[in-house]
Amino acid sequence: MVQEIIIFIIFALAAAYVIRLLIANFRPKQGGGCAKGCGGACSTIDFNKIKNDLEAKSTLLR
Known part of the structure; x- marks a missing residue:
């Protein structure tokens, strides 16, 4: 009986x-406010910097 109680617990x-x-x-x-729960790192993305980098790379390819 005691063994059964221990197993149940x-x-x-x-x-x-x-x-x-x-x-x-x-x-x-x-x-974070996002589904990943990363603590807000998503909000530190600088879209203007990304845009400038892409424009700089596209001018180098021309």
Whole structure:
């Protein structure tokens, strides 16, 4: 009887751990504002610099 209770407790703890992992997987990440949860690194993209670099490369190819 005691062995069955111990096995049940171990099984219940394992099931709770797996459920917690699944819930954490589907919960949105904190911070960043984007789905990747990178902490806001996406907002540091400088589109003007990218545009200038592309224009500079296109003028070199001409």
